[in-house]
Amino acid sequence: MSDCIFCKIAAGTIPAARVYEDEQLIAFKDIAPQRPVHILVIPKKHITSLATVSADDAPLLGQMLAKAHEIALAQGSPAGFRVIINTGEIGQQEVQHLHMHILGGPQPVGPMVQKH
Numbered sequence: 001m002s003d004c005i006f007c008k009i010a011a012g013t014i015p016a017a018r019v020y021e022d023e024q025l026i027a028f029k030d031i032a033p034q035r036p037v038h039i040l041v042i043p044k045k046h047i048t049s050l051a052t053v054s055a056d057d058a059p060l061l062g063q064m065l066a067k068a069h070e071i072a073l074a075q076g077s078p079a080g081f082r083v084i085i086n087t088g089e090i091g092q093q094e095v096q097h098l099h100m101h102i103l104g105g106p107q108p109v110g111p112m113v114q115k116h
């Protein structure tokens with residue numbers, strides 16, 4: 001999608017601090033980190049949200065989850081992490097391109113009193 005900021009990041013037309021890339025996914029640092037480790041994992045192809053995935057997207061979604069530990073470890077969250085996928089209006093999704101937050105760091109991320 002031409003006006004989607006995460007599509008532009010995936011295409012490389014907007015810079016981002018990339019930490020992982022494969023055929024289907026890229027992962028990059030959140031521009032406004034909520035925790036010492038705050039990574040966003042996105043599909044390269046435009047999918048609006050978890051509310052618009054199809055059955056064909058199951059392997060892609062599996063790949064996003066399957067890479068979370070490796071990315072968290074490489075970014076300095078060795079003892080675990082939290083994964084969040086905000087979806088739609090009730091989920092307070094701000095960017096309309098599916099993305100998975102990986103939140104972590106050297107300390108526990110604390111109770112879920114904040115949005116992230």
Ligand code: 5GP
Pocket residue numbers: 005016017028029030031032033040085086092093094095096
């Ligand atoms: P949401 O609220 O939609 O789940 O999360 C969107 C996330 O994208 C926010 O944490 C926000 O800081 C991040 N974000 C928005 N625009 C950019 C950008 O241009 N670059 C990067 N790296 N992160 C962004």
Ligand code: ZN
Pocket residue numbers: 001004005006007008045046047096097
């Ligand atoms: Zn997009």
